[in-house]
Amino acid sequence: MASVLPGEEDRWRCTACGNLTRFDVVRTTRTREYVHADLSGEARVEEREVLAETIEQVTCRWCGGVNTIELVARPAAAQG
Ligand SMILES: [Zn+2]
Secondary structure (H helix, E strand, O other), X not given: OOOOOOOOOXXXXXXXXXXXXXXXXXXXXXXXXXXXXXXXXXXXXXXXEEEEEEEEEEEEOOOOOOOOEEEEEOOHHHOO
């Protein structure tokens, strides 16, 4: 079960079907936002800082596998 996002040197892979590219990710994100409202009351988020992030579930888009995602190394060619 993938519980972290892939870093610069690895990526997700579905062990059931081999999918490397398409996943549904459910994540909980705790953020601090700088909200800037104009005088009419219309508010916009101008800055967003992620304080904490938890990957809750990664699902394979191809086969629907839920506990089939693993982290594998990226191919060397993709690192350049
Ligand atoms: Zn799959």
